[in-house]
Each structure stands twice: as structure tokens, then as C-alpha cells.
Amino acid sequence: MNAAIPLPLAEPQSVAQRKKREADKLAKRLRHQVGKAIADFGMIEDGDKVMVCLSGGKDSYAMLDVLLQLQKKAPVNFSITAVNLDQKQPDFPEHVLPEYLRSIGVDFHIIEQDTYSVVSRVIPEGKTMCSLCSRLRRGALYTYAEDHGYTKIALGHHRDDLVNTFFLNLFFHAKLSGMPPKLLSDDGKHVVIRPLAYVREADIEAYAEAKQFPIIPCNLCGSQENLQRAQVKKMLAQWEKDTPGRVETMSRALGDIRPSQLSDPNLFDFLSLGKRGDAALPDAHAWLASGETHATDTDDAA
Incomplete structure (x- = not known):
């Protein structure tokens, strides 16, 4: 009996094929997540003129790319215009964004405003520039959006930014607030x-x-060290390293707020909770005055 002829082994998948498959899966995941966010928060509706703020960083590039993909099969009609604010930073490569945007055939506009000189003049050397820079940038973008009738302004903040901002406000500003997916x-x-x-x-x-x-680094504030936001980001990175999935859990928690389990009387009616009768409750001044009286009596007795 003839021995069976062994079948040839399948050739290993090439590195290029594997990378392409992974990239396709990643693109699909991003489209799903962005589409879900748009639907969950009613971000885009029929007839919207969306101004996509493009900084030249990875986040805004990704946002523009995914929105353009979704636009092709979206259940509503909306337009997209990419808008960049050229803040006149030294050595800023002015040609990069226009060349890229022309290559993908998207409508775009470059706003030129020298906010760099303003920030550099006003903020002392060594101090963080982010706050003033952000206000000036926001003002320029809002003005352009109003002048040209854009109905939505899209920013490239991601999930980690939202969680980061929550802890930034918690640790440094003593408030439970963050960066909402949609705001007025x-x-x-x-x-x-x-x-x-x-x-x-x-x-x-x-x-x-x-x-x-074609990523363009921010040489104005991106190089500054010891920023409060950088401290929080470092903390979250360590948490994620120690307990993978923790940042995702905290992200979901931002969408599951329970006012009765917190301490803000403006969000939950604690005064009426378990109240007996219709008599008005004494206010804080009455309780404090009562406490001071008892303290005085005790001192006298001593």
C-alpha cells in the first residue's frame, strides 16, 4: 500500500496581510464607536453643517477620517468642512494640512490668527500656556463658525480625555464635572x-x-512639563497598567450618575427625603446658632 503523500503546509500569512486585517478591524471598531456616540447623544441631524476642528494631531485627523467614512452611508445628510487655526507658532509647517486636505478632497479653511504672540507675551516664562491658548483658540473658532453658519462644531477629544478631565476637576477644582460628549x-x-x-x-x-x-506636534504647550493634566494622565496610565480595563469602567461610570448617592442638594431633594409633617425645617443658620449657644453654656458651666 502506497504511503499517503503529505499535503503541503499552508504558507504563513504575510506581515502586510496581517497588518491590513488588523487595520480593517480597527477602522470598523472606530466607525461603530463614533456612530454609537453620534446616535446616543444626537450629535448630528439632517441638514447639519459640521465644522471639524483640525489641529494636525492624531485625534482630529482620526475624527475627520471616520466622519468622512460615516458620511457616505449616514441616515441623514450633512456637510463637513475641516477648519484649522494657524496660531503662527514658530516653524509651524503651514503646507502640511492644506496638502493633506486637498489630497483627500475635503472642503477646508485655514484661519490665521497670531495667538502665539499673545500667549507668549501674557504668560510668564515657565508657566503653563494651555488655559489662555485654549480660550483664544476657542474664541477664533466660535467666531468663524457663527460667521459661516455652521450648526455643529466637532472637537477631537476622546474617551481618555473625558475621564482625565473628570479627575482634573475633582482633584484640582473640587467639583464633579467633566467634558461632555455634547454641549451648548x-x-x-x-x-x-x-x-x-x-x-x-x-x-x-x-x-x-x-x-x-501627517502629524504636526504642538510646540507651544505640548512640550511643557508638570501640567496638572499631565499628572492626571500619568496616574490613569498607572491605574490602567495595574488593573487593565479600569479607565473603561470609569468612562462608563460617567454615563451612570446617581444624584441620590452623592451630596449635591441642588441635584437631589434631600430635604424632602423621609420628612415627617409639613413644618418647615430649620436652616443652617438656625443649627449653627444653636450649636454656638450650647458651646457658650458649656464654657460658662466650666
């Missing part, structure tokens, strides 16, 4: 959306690498 500006004129609200920063980094976005 203080003047009521602008609706700001964050389509990457469900997306991990690590996934954005991998996506940016796979897509080879």
Missing part, C-alpha cells in the same frame, strides 16, 4: 460635539499609525 456654548450660540467620546486613545494612536496621518 455659554452664549447659547454653538453646539459642540465630541464624536470620539467612546474611543480609546490607544486605538487612535494605532489608527493614526496605520493611516500615516
Whole structure:
């Protein structure tokens, strides 16, 4: 009896094929997460003019790329315009963004405003520039959006940014607040959306690498050390290393708020909880005055 002829072994999958498959899976995951955020928070509706704020960083590149993909099959019609604010930072490569945006055929506009000189003049050397820089940048973008009739302003903050901001406010500003996926500006004129609200920063980094976005580093504030936000980010990174999945758990917690389990009487009616009768409850002044009286009596007795 003839011996069976062994079948040839399958050739190992090439590195390029494996990377492509992983990149396709990642792109699908990002489209799903961005689409879900848009639906969960009603970020985009029919007829919207969406101004996508493009900084030249990985986050805004990824946001623009995924929104353009979703736009092709979206259940509503909306337009996209990429807008960049050229803050006149030294050695800023002005050609990079226009060349990239033309290559992908997207409508875009570059706003030129020298906020760099303002920030450099006002903020003492060694102090963090982020706060003033952010206010000036926001003002320029809001003004442009109002002048040109954009109905939504899309920013590239991701899931980790939202969690980071929550702890930043908790530790340094003593308040439970964060960076919502959708908000109305203080003047009521602008609706700001964050389509990457469900997306991990690590996934954005991998996506940016796979897509080879022409990243432009921020030399104004990105190089500053010892920022409060950087401290919180470092803490969260260590937590995630010690307990993988912790940041995702905290991200989900931001969407599951229980006012009765916190301590804000403006969000929950603690005064009526378990109250007997209709008589008005004494206020804090009455209780404090009572405490002071008892303290005086005790001192006299002593």
C-alpha cells in the first residue's frame, strides 16, 4: 500500500496581510464607536453643517477620517468642512494640512490668527500656556463658525480625555464635572460635539499609525512639563497598567450618575427625603446658632 503523500503546509500569512486585517478591524471598531456616540447623544441631524476642528494631531485627523467614512452611508445628510487655526507658532509647517486636505478632497479653511504672540507675551516664562491658548483658540473658532453658519462644531477629544478631565476637576477644582460628549456654548450660540467620546486613545494612536496621518506636534504647550493634566494622565496610565480595563469602567461610570448617592442638594431633594409633617425645617443658620449657644453654656458651666 502506497504511503499517503503529505499535503503541503499552508504558507504563513504575510506581515502586510496581517497588518491590513488588523487595520480593517480597527477602522470598523472606530466607525461603530463614533456612530454609537453620534446616535446616543444626537450629535448630528439632517441638514447639519459640521465644522471639524483640525489641529494636525492624531485625534482630529482620526475624527475627520471616520466622519468622512460615516458620511457616505449616514441616515441623514450633512456637510463637513475641516477648519484649522494657524496660531503662527514658530516653524509651524503651514503646507502640511492644506496638502493633506486637498489630497483627500475635503472642503477646508485655514484661519490665521497670531495667538502665539499673545500667549507668549501674557504668560510668564515657565508657566503653563494651555488655559489662555485654549480660550483664544476657542474664541477664533466660535467666531468663524457663527460667521459661516455652521450648526455643529466637532472637537477631537476622546474617551481618555473625558475621564482625565473628570479627575482634573475633582482633584484640582473640587467639583464633579467633566467634558461632555455634547454641549451648548455659554452664549447659547454653538453646539459642540465630541464624536470620539467612546474611543480609546490607544486605538487612535494605532489608527493614526496605520493611516500615516501627517502629524504636526504642538510646540507651544505640548512640550511643557508638570501640567496638572499631565499628572492626571500619568496616574490613569498607572491605574490602567495595574488593573487593565479600569479607565473603561470609569468612562462608563460617567454615563451612570446617581444624584441620590452623592451630596449635591441642588441635584437631589434631600430635604424632602423621609420628612415627617409639613413644618418647615430649620436652616443652617438656625443649627449653627444653636450649636454656638450650647458651646457658650458649656464654657460658662466650666
